[in-house]
Amino acid sequence: MAQVTVQQLAETVGASVERLLTQMKESGLPHASAEEAVSEEDKQTLLAYLKRSHGESTAAPKRITLKRKTLSTLRTSSSQGKKTVNVEVRKKRTYVKRDASDAQSELQDVAAAEAAARREAEEQEAADAAAAAAEASRVEAEREAAAAVAEAVPEPEPEPELEPEDEKDLDPEVLRQRAAARRMAREAEEAAARKAAVEARKAEEERVKEETAAKAEREKEVAKRPKRLHEAPTQTDEQRRKAVKGRLDRGGPGAGRGKQRGHNLSLSDLEAAESGMMRRRGGRKKMKSAHAEHSKHGFEMPTERKVYEVELADMTSVGGLAQQMSVKAGEVIKELMKLGVMATINQMIDQDTAILVVEEMGHKPKLISADALEEKLEETLSLHEGSPEPRAPVVTVMGHVDHGKTSLLDYIRKAKVASGEAGGITQHIGAYHVETGHGMISFLDTPGHAAFTAMRARGAKSTDIVILVVAADDGVMPQTEEAVVHARAAKVPLIVAINKMDKEGADPDRVKSELAAKDVIPEDWGGDTQFIPVSAHTGDGIDELLDAILLQAEVLELQAPRDVPAQGIVLESRLDKGRGSVASLLVQNGTLRQGDVVLAGLQYGRVRAMLDENGQPVTEAGPSIPVEILGLDGTPDAGDLFAVVENEKRAREVAVYRQEKTRDSKLQRQQAAKLDNMFESMTAGEKKTLNVVVKADVRGSLEAIQSSLLELGNEEVQVNIVAGGVGGITETDVSLAITSGAVVFGFNVRADNSARRLVENEGVDLRYYNVIYDVIDDVKQALTGMLAPEMREEILGIAEVRDVFRSPKFGLIAGCMVIEGTVYRSRPIRVLRDNVVIYQGELESLRRFKDEASEVRNGMECGIGVKNYNDVKVGDLIEVYEVKEFARSL
Known part of the structure; x- marks a missing residue:
């Protein structure tokens, strides 16, 4: 790289020339002006100085970590189609540079760790040898549990291990020592594991051997054990403790439950087990048995099957049958299913089925009386005798309609009952408990109409004294005679109250004479029946009537517990x-x-x-x-x-x-x-039936209406009561009437809203009544309308044949004389010879001389042509008749 000046370097790093020269001077460089050149070595010197001044080390790093990330694509198939998944894999590798001093110290640490590992291994071997026998069973249980858990729970994925450190820079001797230390530790662990496995196997063999010996001992004890509990010898406390200890010792892991071991634990066994556990834990407490008497004898499982004697009536419930056999109801239901009978636990089964079930289950059936429940109930009720005490008389008031029965009671109890009754008559059995100045009396007021015969009969059977109310102005009527019959059938004394004595036409002697004809003799005539003249309107004779009732009650000596x-x-x-x-x-x-x-x-x-x-x-x-x-x-x-x-x-x-x-x-x-009427219905045809649904306010009225309706009808028509009940008319009643085509009668009841809507929509005949006479009259009229009319023949006239003429147009013409009635042309005729009918037909022509006539009266001559009949002779009689329909009634 070409050299640069100080000024150019200052512009490159973004600092002033003066500051850069000062830093270069501090770093030991000889530069003093901006035009001096700066070489690469000068730059490295300046950079090292700046790093030291900022706290950064210039030494080479001892640990370097490299990271790498790769991306790939994975294609998968699913229910929604093929999908593409991006997979990112990240890797990290760390390189460490160690010095010789570090390796020596690490070698010393490894040697110390190996010595400590050897000491720990020796101590662990001694501890494992001591605890191997005690832990053998636990190890086996843990092994089975671990196997079950391993099957149920998948192994966790191993955590990703870091890349091994680079050991190339270490000394080979250090590496050999480290590998030897690791090998020795691994061999120590394997030796301890093998020793523990051998001890566990020995403990398991000992346990199996003990269980086999204990099982053989138990079988010997069972063979020597008596079959009955009372034959078992009494055990001492020491023997029981040993037996309990042996049973508890056998109950380790893998031991069976109580039933599998052939033993049922009792309360004493549990107490002994608990006390033994407390002693093993070092406790010194002694538990006191709360059942010392029970601990004297141990319960033994019965060795023989017990057979029960099962009582079977006509109908038996499944649950009751199972209870008598001491089995679960499901077992009985299972046997019934085998016999093809599906029943529930509360269902009643017949006697024959119950016998099969009992015999199938190995017990003995015992048949009891069909009325066993009733007999048992009567026996139970008869056990309550009690002490008899005097009681009030129960008096039933009987008599004909409108003879004043309820009015008489009204005066006695100061109430108005008759005004509230429909039609002014009593249609229910009224019971009244009356406290009078002469004592307490219970009255039963029965209806007097003929429809309530059954109700009056029940009233007579439940009473002590019968009061027969007879109107003085009306005398003995049919229901009066019926009341006398009921009283005699019930064998109760009779008191006659001659009512309406305040009326002008009252004649008590007539009542006495008419009743005397019925064998009801007054006392003043030498009989045994009291006759009391009373007036329910004015109250005359009421006190005498009450006195007569109490006198009769004293004679009867009425008592009840x-x-x-x-x-x-x-x-x-x-x-x-x-x-x-x-x-x-x-x-x-x-x-x-x-x-x-x-x-x-x-x-x-x-x-x-x-x-x-x-x-x-x-x-x-x-x-x-x-x-x-x-x-x-x-x-x-x-x-x-x-x-x-x-x-x-x-x-x-x-x-x-x-x-x-x-x-x-x-x-x-x-x-x-059905069997009795089968032939009759086949020969005579079906009867016409009036279907009726009856709802009444009380049960007694319903029975009276039903009995009265069933008595109506004859061999052609009848009443069929589809349903009857107590209470209001419901939608169900109307639906039943629609299905059966019946008429709905409501006696002192009404239909609810849903029933009324159904009646209006379907057009059902719904009728309300509050007097029983109207019900009977309407049904009687309906049945009358269902009767076929009666056909009757009426002879209109008779003509005697005097001569026979032949006509080219009509054939034979009979010259006749009308000897009786009138002969009509449009009516059917019969031809009689020697008073025997030889032909039945109709007239073809009727003439007077040459004129057509519609009728010929008695004493006149006429010519008669018989249609389709030419065998008319002199002396025959031609009878003209008519068939008329007459309505029938019940």
């Missing part, structure tokens, strides 16, 4: 929109309390609330007290018996059994009816 679960009869039931099922009950024995579980007929439930006849809440009701209860799962039938049972499970079992029995009997009746 109070301190037992309640039993009684269902008087009425209905569905309330806000409260659900509401049942009216009459308690006959015991005390009914809120919260009791009640079984009433086919329904059951817990008493959520109790109300008296005035709607006031009560907490309990004793004998002869009528109450309304809430909480049943349905509406029981009026007249069903109810009882308080111990729990809901028992009540549900009996209720389900009764429902199944009722359903089976209903199906059997339907099948028998």
Whole structure:
């Protein structure tokens, strides 16, 4: 490179000439002016001076790091097509220059490290030899766990190692010593690993040998063990401790569970194990056994299979069957599936299927009575005897319609019931608990109409005394006689109340004589029946009537226990929109309390609330007290018996059994009816049927309506009640009526909004009623309209043939004399010979002389031409008749 002057160098580096000359003078250069030349050596001298002045070393570096980066392209295939990936690889290499002194010091450090490694290796060998036996089982477990983890978790990628340092500058002797030190350390590690492996293998062989010996010992003990628990010899505490210690020692890694070892741990075993663990840890505490009596005998697994005797009724639930056999319900369901029966745990199966399942599972079936549940319930109820106490009489008021039964009760309890009844008649069984000045009396008011025969019969069966109300101005009527029959069938005493004595036409003697004809003899006539003249309007004779009731009750000596679960009869039931099922009950024995579980007929439930006849809440009701209860799962039938049972499970079992029995009997009746009527229906043809859906407010009214409707009809028409229920008319009822083509009757109930819309859209015949007479009358008219009209023949006239003429146009013409009635040309005729019909047809012509005539009356002559008949003879009679239709009625 050409030399430059000081001034040129100053311009190049961007400094002044004076400053550059000063720095060159400080660096030892001889330059003093700007025109002097500066060589390359002068520049290096100046540069070295400047680096030293700025703290930079001029010595050669001992470590140099080189970096390199390369880029490449990788093509890959994926579900989205081929893709190109750019790959960048970075490499770094470091070079270090060492001095001789550094190598010597490093050699000394390596020698010291090798000596320390040898000492550590010797100490490690001694420690490994001491701990190898204790750690053998743990090493095996860790090895298995490591293998499992190695299979589940991939090995981490090794970290990239740095490039090795450049050792070319080191002394060869140093390199040999370093390699020897590394080789000795590696050999020491391999020797320690081999020794540990040998110790672990020996420990594993010892453990397997101990387990084999222990297993053989256990098999010998099991062979010597008695088959019954009570035959086992009593073990001492020392023997139990040894047995527990042996079992715990065998329970290392790889040992099986309790069932696999053939042993079930008891509480004493667990306590002994825990105390042993505390002793091994150096603890000196002694645990006191909380079950010293239990620790005297150890439980042994039974060696013989136990066979149970399983009780089977007509219907048994799958869960109950499994419980009796002490197996899981899934096992029973599995056996049923093998037999082709799909059942759930709560499903009821029949007796034959249950027998097959029990025998298949190795147990003995025991057949019990079909009514075992009912018998068991009766037996349970009979155990509650209690102490009898006097109770109030239950009086049923009976009589004919509009004879004043409810009005008489109104005067007694100072209420107005009849004014609230539709049509002025009672259509429900009303129960009233009345506190009178003469004592407490419970009254049952039954309807008097003929449709309520069943309701009156139930009322008679639940009563102690019957009051027969007869109007003095009306006398004995059909329902009055029926009430007498019910009272005699129930075998209860009868008291006759001759009502309406305040009317002008009252005649009590007529009532007595008419009842005497029915074997109801008054006391003043020498009989045993009390006759009390009363007036429900003025109140005359009411006190005498109450006295007669209490006198009769004293004669009967009515008693009932109070301190037992309640039993009684269902008087009425209905569905309330806000409260659900509401049942009216009459308690006959015991005390009914809120919260009791009640079984009433086919329904059951817990008493959520109790109300008296005035709607006031009560907490309990004793004998002869009528109450309304809430909480049943349905509406029981009026007249069903109810009882308080111990729990809901028992009540549900009996209720389900009764429902199944009722359903089976209903199906059997339907099948028998089909078989009985099969030939009749084939020969006589199908009956015309009026389908009806009935909804009523209470169960008693529903039963009365259904029984009355089913009695209507004859051999040609009948009523078919498609469905009946208690409560309002719903959309489901209307849909059922549409499907079956039925008429919907609502008795004291109404349809909801959705049901009304469906009725309007589909045109269903929906009718509301509040008096039962109107229901029966409308159905009777509908059935009458369905009857085919009756065809009757009426003879209009008879003509006697006096002579026969032949006409070229009409053939034979009979010259006749009308001897009876009138002969019409447009009516059918019969030809009689010796009073026997020989031809039936019609007239072809009727003439008087030469003129056509439409009719010929009695005593006149006429000429008659019979159509398509030419065998008319003198003396024959020609009978003219007419067929008329007459409407039929039920």
